Amino acid sequence: MIRESELCPAKVNLFLSVGPKDGRGYHPLRTVFQAVGLFDQVQVEEAELDSVSFSVPGIGDQNTVSRALRLMREIADFPPLKVTVEKQIPIQSGLGGGSSDAAGLIRIIRKICHVPLPEAELHQVALAIGADVPFFLVGGKARATGYGEILTPLPDDACRWLCLIWPGVGCSTPEMFKRLDEISFPWVDFPHGVGGSHNDFERVAPCECLELIEQLESLGARQARLSGSGSSVFGVFDSAEEAEAARSQLPKYHATSWVVPTLSRAESLCRS
């Protein structure tokens, strides 16, 4: 009887620069992903029929996990599965929760299959679900080009601590790209040294996000940025105590903020 579970970490973008819109209406990206210790959990049990359910309402049938299950059936042979997802990562927050959950299910199915599945096929399935999904098969810290899917794994940094805040305002990804199309700015290259954080979406982010970034900076964050297209923001600190001290100065966001460590590659791919 199959019974497996996997922890699925969130990500932040330490660097994110957006190129000009291409012929398909998509924008090429330069980004540095970092997995962080806020987790959803995907659980899988053998069942009579495939099913997918979530611990929170409002996630429709066209979700990344159902998509992963359907696409994995096309390349692998495994029994019907009941999949349940315990959500902790806020939805549509720029933290990659949906992408990470899909990659978590791919990792579980890879494990329960008796024949090894080629990495290239798993990458193709991940990419078909979304451009951020392949990163969650790599984990840790990685640099990405293309639309976020051409990945170069980077060595693990020393653990740092993030004060991560979800301000609760909505940031629809297509809307944020559209806002960027209305302004002109250069396509920023990757930083040459270490550090060098950046996010083009801050040019068009809601003022709540920009205010929080300023507050995190004034509370001593080494870097403070929007993650992805928002609306989550994060401040980077050297210790959990410093990150917690900053968090305690932001009581309005107590219910939707976390102090989390950056994760090494091994930590971000570990099972629960």
Ligand code: C5P
């Ligand atoms: O990848 P996702 O389906 O979330 O993208 C939603 C929309 O965001 C796309 O239809 C496109 O308009 C825009 N987008 C983009 N460039 C990207 C990713 C998304 O323009 N690299």
